[in-house]
Amino acid sequence: MIETVATTPFDDQKPGTSGLRKKVTRFQVPHYAANFIQAIFDAAKPDGGETLVIGGDGRFFNREVILTAIRMAAANGYGRVVVGRSGLLSTPAASNLIRKRRAAGGIILSASHNPGGPDGDFGIKYNIANGGPAPEKITEAIYRHSLAMTEFRIIAQTAPDISKLGETRLGDMVVEVVDPVADYASLMETLFDFGAIRELLASGFRIRFDAMHAVTGPYAKDILENRLGAPAGTVINGEPLEDFGGGHPDPNAVHAKALIDELMVKGGPDFGAASDGDGDRNLIVGRGVVVSPSDSLAVLAANAHLAPGYAGGIAGIARSMPTSQAADRVAQKRGLGMFETPTGWKFFGNLLDAGKVTICGEESAGTGSDHVREKDGLWAVLLWLNILAVRRESVADILSAHWAEFGRNYYQRHDYEEIDKEAAEGLMESLRDRLASMAGQRFGTLVVSEADDFSYRDPVDNSISTGQGVRIVFSGGSRIVFRLSGTGTHGATLRVYIERYEPDAARHGEAPQRALAELIQTADAIGEITKRTGRTAPDVVT
Ligand code: VG1
Ligand code: CO
Numbered sequence: 001m002i003e004t005v006a007t008t009p010f011d012d013q014k015p016g017t018s019g020l021r022k023k024v025t026r027f028q029v030p031h032y033a034a035n036f037i038q039a040i041f042d043a044a045k046p047d048g049g050e051t052l053v054i055g056g057d058g059r060f061f062n063r064e065v066i067l068t069a070i071r072m073a074a075a076n077g078y079g080r081v082v083v084g085r086s087g088l089l090s091t092p093a094a095s096n097l098i099r100k101r102r103a104a105g106g107i108i109l110s111a112s113h114n115p116g117g118p119d120g121d122f123g124i125k126y127n128i129a130n131g132g133p134a135p136e137k138i139t140e141a142i143y144r145h146s147l148a149m150t151e152f153r154i155i156a157q158t159a160p161d162i163s164k165l166g167e168t169r170l171g172d173m174v175v176e177v178v179d180p181v182a183d184y185a186s187l188m189e190t191l192f193d194f195g196a197i198r199e200l201l202a203s204g205f206r207i208r209f210d211a212m213h214a215v216t217g218p219y220a221k222d223i224l225e226n227r228l229g230a231p232a233g234t235v236i237n238g239e240p241l242e243d244f245g246g247g248h249p250d251p252n253a254v255h256a257k258a259l260i261d262e263l264m265v266k267g268g269p270d271f272g273a274a275s276d277g278d279g280d281r282n283l284i285v286g287r288g289v290v291v292s293p294s295d296s297l298a299v300l301a302a303n304a305h306l307a308p309g310y311a312g313g314i315a316g317i318a319r320s321m322p323t324s325q326a327a328d329r330v331a332q333k334r335g336l337g338m339f340e341t342p343t344g345w346k347f348f349g350n351l352l353d354a355g356k357v358t359i360c361g362e363e364s365a366g367t368g369s370d371h372v373r374e375k376d377g378l379w380a381v382l383l384w385l386n387i388l389a390v391r392r393e394s395v396a397d398i399l400s401a402h403w404a405e406f407g408r409n410y411y412q413r414h415d416y417e418e419i420d421k422e423a424a425e426g427l428m429e430s431l432r433d434r435l436a437s438m439a440g441q442r443f444g445t446l447v448v449s450e451a452d453d454f455s456y457r458d459p460v461d462n463s464i465s466t467g468q469g470v471r472i473v474f475s476g477g478s479r480i481v482f483r484l485s486g487t488g489t490h491g492a493t494l495r496v497y498i499e500r501y502e503p504d505a506a507r508h509g510e511a512p513q514r515a516l517a518e519l520i521q522t523a524d525a526i527g528e529i530t531k532r533t534g535r536t537a538p539d540v541v542t
Contacts, residue, residue, distance in 0.1 A: 017486035019125030038152035049079035055089020056109030059116035084180035090279030092376035095131035113250035117243030132349035132373030191309030251283035275377035286395020294324030297361030314358035350460035414538035424492035
């Protein structure tokens with residue numbers, strides 16, 4: 001029996017960079033999650049009988065929302081829900097399932113790299129039929145529906161047990177519980193030379209993977225240990241936990257410090273990697289060297305042809321605007337198309353669908369390809385391993401050879417977290433006000449050549465997205481970019497992205513902090529960061 005439940009709208013359900021992200025306690029407010037799910041269905045408008053994929057990263061509150069979403073799908077015309085066992089699906093695995101099962105879309109429950117648990121964060125994201133995050137046109141429609149919400153539909157029966165594989169009926173809908181790993185792992189086998197990677201690992205090449213007690217544990221164990229033969233124990237923190245073991249599932253220098261430290265010692269593993277809460281980010285570490293995500297994108301694009309799935313070459317590369325221009329150098333030298341999009345994976349979907357690009361990446365530890373429509377942490381790890389298996393050089397050697405060939409884009413991102421919202425908005429506003437007069441201004445040895453607020457016209461559907469970040473470019477090509485995060489749940493997070501190109505191989509050995517010192521000072525001078533936020537140093541540098 002379908003129930004129609006009267007409700008009142010919430011005014012804070014505007015999706016951000018990657019879905020709706022709030023504190024768990026906000027999502028626990030009665031009807032909060034149900035309202036948003038109804039808004040998704042109202043925007044998606046199923047005709048009847050469609051398939052919907054549902055899964056999440058296993059964080060606290062995942063199961064409750066999944067059961068609600070299943071019961072609401074049955075009351076909103078879906079014919080089948082495909083759900084990962086126990087509600088688990090990594091974001092890239094969900095994207096793959098949507099595509100493989102020709103689903104109309106998918107709901108992914110995750111707040112990605114944000115901490116979990118009763119006091120942590122939660123999130124709901126909607127992906128469309130191509131497997132990718134809903135584009136702005138749809139997220140805006142979801143928001144409009146949320147503001148006018150008066151009732152939601154839900155089936156009265158309880159949802160089936162999702163811890164057991166198989167099919168059950170719920171009203172007119174079939175609920176199919178699937179192994180979260182199997183289809184994804186088979187997809188990886190079609191892209192990479194598992195035989196070559198197996199030989200590399202058998203030759204004594206040692207790897208370590210930190211799943212951060214998040215969703216990638218079962219995926220990494222099956223792929224790295226079972227299928228590729230890495231020794232048991234290669235995957236650490238491999239059990240998905242509701243609170244990520246109290247940690248912060250963000251694979252960066254702060255939260256993956258233990259892994260990085262292990263790789264920095266003589267005699268440590270040859271290769272280390274980690275992924276985030278929902279499995280779409282990656283950290284790549286070689287012995288003695290952390291690979292910055294922007295460099296990783298460039299190296300992967302330059303070497304992808306070494307893996308069978310990309311043996312025919314790649315069509316083009318896309319990166320988010322704040323990501324370093326290292327990939328552009330590869331595109332230029334190899335005669336490939338290059339696209340610069342706003343932050344967030346949703347902007348890559350059209351380019352991938354149109355076949356304009358094969359590989360995409362963001363500075364925030366996200367890389368992926370046209371095999372799905374999300375960034376994909378384990379995919380990046382496997383592509384690196386495939387490249388290492390063919391080249392038989394160390395990560396450090398591959399990186400320095402890359403810089404020698406293409407030049408080095410020194411790069412850092414400085415995050416100022418949980419700053420006062422008004423101060424953050426004031427800072428951005430003031431920058432925007434000064435943009436027109438900035439060209440020609442001198443800061444130390446740096447002269448501004450151009451300054452703008454990035455706006456993007458999608459080359460496929462011509463949709464326009466404005467206000468995507470303030471860019472200040474200096475003569476010589478160095479850049480400082482300012483933008484506010486769209487994924488935080490408390491206060492505002494200011495992100496400052498700093499980049500300088502160094503063609504001279506003799507100067508590739510500097511620490512980024514040193515190589516960027518003048519730009520870092522200039523960022524504070526131009527952005528008035530200390531003056532406006534009271535902060536004298538960033539909380540996180542990546
Ligand atoms: C951040 C990153 C962005 C990424 C997004 C979602 O967004 O900067 O590159 O696409 O998170 O990633 P923002 O608006 O906070 O800068 V995930 O792995 O958190 O879904
Ligand atoms: Co993520």
